[in-house]
Amino acid sequence: MAVGAPPDLSQLPAVAGFETAATHCGIKKNGALDLLLARMAADTAVAGVFTNNRVVAAPVTLCRDHLANERAGALLVNSGNANACTGPQGMLNALSNARAVADLLEIPDGAVFLSSTGVIAEPLPAQKINDALPGLRDALAPGKWEAAARAIATTDTFPKGGARHVEIDGAPVTLVGIAKGSGMIHPDMATMLGYIFTDAFIAPRALQTLLERANGVSFNCISVDGDTSTNDTCMLFASGQAEHALIEDPDDPRAAAFAHALESLAKELAQWIVRDGEGASKFLTLRVTGAPDDAGAKQVAMSVARSSLVKTACAGSDPNWGRIIAAVGYAGVPFDPDATTIHLGEALIVERGGRAASYTEEMGQAVMKRDEIEISIDLGSGDGRAEVWSCDLTHEYVSINADYRT
Amino acid sequence: MAVGAPPDLSQLPAVAGFETAATHCGIKKNGALDLLLARMAADTAVAGVFTNNRVVAAPVTLCRDHLANERAGALLVNSGNANACTGPQGMLNALSNARAVADLLEIPDGAVFLSSTGVIAEPLPAQKINDALPGLRDALAPGKWEAAARAIATTDTFPKGGARHVEIDGAPVTLVGIAKGSGMIHPDMATMLGYIFTDAFIAPRALQTLLERANGVSFNCISVDGDTSTNDTCMLFASGQAEHALIEDPDDPRAAAFAHALESLAKELAQWIVRDGEGASKFLTLRVTGAPDDAGAKQVAMSVARSSLVKTACAGSDPNWGRIIAAVGYAGVPFDPDATTIHLGEALIVERGGRAASYTEEMGQAVMKRDEIEISIDLGSGDGRAEVWSCDLTHEYVSINADYRT
Structure with missing residues (x-):
């Protein structure tokens, strides 16, 4: 079930500085897409908000650590297994995946961001993921958002995504977001998995503030079942390839339209999650x-x-x-x-x-x-x-x- | 559905100083018992704990007021209608019922305690209740706990009650409790309706402390659906007819066995509510x-x-x-x-x-x-x-x- 018609992701535009690829690496049982790799332009700024659950999945801990570097080179997301409550081996598995992505794309380990979603407390099949990486790299291409959204889904009944176009200082800027989530949905900081990609040229700290503000009126305003996940993650990546000067202050008037579009897109994604809430008919x-x-x-x-x-x-x-x-x-x-x-x-x-x-x-x-x-x-x-x-x-x-x- | 075998209320003992009667006054549609009247010996001490919901039913407000008098002469409980969110008319209806009971039993209005449980926001048919009172008075008798428990039930699938026997200073003391509740069950102060009757001779303030302690580890420790009712009420009535000297201090060593029995009985009643939680199979x-x-x-x-x-x-x-x-x-x-x-x-x-x-x-x-x-x-x-x-x-x-x- 789902409430209303699902979004059409086939028309989502490419965003300068981002390529994605998705595959079935063998975690989900039915051959469905279960692994997403995104490659980003050098110096892509990154912001993130994560679950406030005191029990956090290994990839969330890794993302929090890497966020201090303020720059992202790649995002790897698997579905079907949450890599949560998996003890020290869970973190070793996450580090193994991050290292494999870094080696393959020739970027620092600290520029790799990871998410996992699915069943809690099962060991992550890290080797299956690593084995699929070379094929994913060869398939990287811009604008393939629908497959990306499918690859991060679990009990979702449709892939979720949206786009916004704004201008900053006269330069066109694009935002595309994808999200997943259907159960264990109750906001605390961020809820579910959501990723927003933009070519805007915004400094990491300003980006973080803009994301936190948008998150407060979007993903943190939904509930499906009152359960806050161990894996909730929302990240915003900005490649800086749009043709405007750097924005360093989140309250810069030039960023107002961007902030509004970001909030609007985050609300759309959050509402898609509720519309696809487990068993939802209203x-x-x-x-x-x-x-x-x-x-x-x-x-x-x-x-x-x-x-x-x-x-x-x-x-x-x-x-x-x-x-x-x-x-x-x-x-x-x-x-x-x-x-x-x-x-x-x-x-x-x-x-x-x-x-x-x-x-x-x-x-x-x-x-x-x-x-x-x-x-x-x-x-x-x-x-x-x-x-x-x-x-x-x-x-x-x-x-x-x-x-x-x- | 309910988990385990329900309790047998037919064997609950009479408690000196208490008589009850139950009838169908016309609120429930199927002819089931929906009105309970309990008459108590003069100078019965009373203690009560009530919902912390900021929206409270009229009878809860009335009970809180009357509790200041520290003495109870009667308890009137209707099921099928909660008299909650009924505005000023709801309070007028509650006052009308209290006045009718007081007139009939020749006790002060302030010695009458009321509870209502059932659908929220429907006008209470106060006249139907008042019309049934003379018949109830004529039927008052000791030890009729099973009918009493049935008369206060709503979505409950079985009547709930229990008893304890203890000694205070060598004198035998009896406690009998009845309770109802199946949905809108999540503790905050007290949850559901519960009434415990005893012939112990305990001063009202000590009784209140003993009830609050027992409540904290019993009724306040259950959840069926996370919803805190507008009508939650737990009251303890002590007729003082047992053959021991007055207890004025809740920490009086002579009261220890009573306190333990009270806690044990309150836990039993609370657990009956969970076992009969709406739809519960475990x-x-x-x-x-x-x-x-x-x-x-x-x-x-x-x-x-x-x-x-x-x-x-x-x-x-x-x-x-x-x-x-x-x-x-x-x-x-x-x-x-x-x-x-x-x-x-x-x-x-x-x-x-x-x-x-x-x-x-x-x-x-x-x-x-x-x-x-x-x-x-x-x-x-x-x-x-x-x-x-x-x-x-x-x-x-x-x-x-x-x-x-x-």
């Missing part, structure tokens, strides 16, 4: 206004986004809004229930802590039957606001997760 | 040791107890322990993954951050196939410990909650 938008501050608004929105009872009510097209206000109530944010209003789509359902006089069950039902449901909550207690995205909780979710490994 | 015990402190241990245990991925893995008898360690990792408690060990039942599965050398998939599978699964996590980072209880997440849970009101 896409939920939770808008909170009138909170004491933005952080409080997000906390309330995520509380509703995570509620199993709200999510099952959406699955059943049941306008059981008492569950919504209950989830608002236990979010831990101070507010006045009597000042709160809640809209389900365009229907006012709650005012002054009780059912709105104008509300009828039919109005609520009409909204809940839709594939895309908007829940707007005004707490009447300040200027804080947030928007987050979630999906419903269905039988299909249980089927997928009660039987994932077998 | 009962999970999560034990955490070696945390920085007890609060941290409980936070880690509840993180695992709440994880949709752990709960679906249990439903599928899948020893997917990577999900367990991931949920430990995002609990927000500092610990050293490399010092952590995890047992699934008797099988050591994780040591030093990775799969234990001795572990085999067959060992894990053998444990996961059981109806009762124990997960023991030692963080190796301190002396903090906690034990909490949860259940699996099944298709049946989705069926129940996608279609609760229709």
Whole structure:
């Protein structure tokens, strides 16, 4: 299942400075693509945000280390195995893959970034990956984003990606992003795997700030099942091949359009993940206004986004809004229930802590039957606001997760 | 569904100072019992703990007010309607019910305690309740606990109750508890409805302390679906009719056996709720040791107890322990993954951050196939410990909650 039509990745443009290749190296059982190699122009700037889970996969630890170098030469991503909870051997395997990529492409080990996604706690078949690398190098080519997106997918039902075109100082700049994720999705810093490639010429520290800002209103605003992965990674690579002068300050006015496009692309990718949430049949938008501050608004929105009872009510097209206000109530944010209003789509359902006089069950039902449901909550207690995205909780979710490994 | 054999309430003993009666007053559709009245001896001491949800049902507000009087004369509980999110009319309805009980039993309004449980946000049919009161009064009798437990149930599949006998200063003392709850179960202060009746002679403030301590290791240690109700209530009534001198200090050595029995009974009731968790097919015990402190241990245990991925893995008898360690990792408690060990039942599965050398998939599978699964996590980072209880997440849970009101 997935909510709405999936994106068309066949038309995503090439981005100057990036080539990719994808193959089946033997991790996934069904012959599907499971390994992505991306080669980048020399001096490509890199930024990254990673899971806040205290248990982190070996490749995340490696990426955090390499990020200090501020430059990337290659990205290698395998799917089907997360290389998480794999002990010291997991890190040796990651280092072995990074070394093999570095040798093959003649770049420093510290310029190689790795991700793994899939089953936790199985030993990574590092040799299978290394054996596939020469073939991948020979196949490197620009613009092959659809295969790249397929190669990083696990329980995803469609490949996810998008593009933006902006100008910096009159020079055309392109951004292309790919992402994967369908389960174990609940943001904490970054969630899932996402990679954005651009030819903009931006210094690494400015790039990091721009990525963190975009991440805060995109990947960190989604929940599928409330579980934060051990492997969440979002990286931004900038080859610097666009024809504009270097941007060193994230607040440089010349970067404003880029920042906006980056945020917009990150939101699109994040929403694709929710639309393809495991078992999802409905896409939920939770808008909170009138909170004491933005952080409080997000906390309330995520509380509703995570509620199993709200999510099952959406699955059943049941306008059981008492569950919504209950989830608002236990979010831990101070507010006045009597000042709160809640809209389900365009229907006012709650005012002054009780059912709105104008509300009828039919109005609520009409909204809940839709594939895309908007829940707007005004707490009447300040200027804080947030928007987050979630999906419903269905039988299909249980089927997928009660039987994932077998 | 429910895990294990339900309790037999037909043998629960009478408790001196308490009479109950139950009836169908017309709230539930199928003619089932939906109203409980309990009458108590004069000067019965009362203690209570209530939901921390910021949105609270009218009867919870009323109980909090009346608790200041420290004495109870009656308890009235309806099921089928929660009288929550019902605005000012909800409180007027609660006051009307309290007044009617007070008039009928010739006690002060402030000695009446009320609870409501069921659908949120529907107007309470207060008149139906008041009309049923005279008949209930005429039927009051001691020891009718099974009917009482049935009358407070909603999606419960069996009535829940238990008893303990102890001595205080050589005098026999009886405790009987009843409880309900199956969904919207996630502790915050108290969870669900639970009532414990005893003939012990204990002053209200000491009783309150004893209840809070017992609650912290029982009702506050369970999760079915992560949703904290607007109506959670646990109350303890002590008629003082046992033949011992007044206990005024909760740490009085004479009260130790009572405190232990109270904790044990509260744990039993809490575990009945989990065993009857909506859609539950397995009962999970999560034990955490070696945390920085007890609060941290409980936070880690509840993180695992709440994880949709752990709960679906249990439903599928899948020893997917990577999900367990991931949920430990995002609990927000500092610990050293490399010092952590995890047992699934008797099988050591994780040591030093990775799969234990001795572990085999067959060992894990053998444990996961059981109806009762124990997960023991030692963080190796301190002396903090906690034990909490949860259940699996099944298709049946989705069926129940996608279609609760229709």
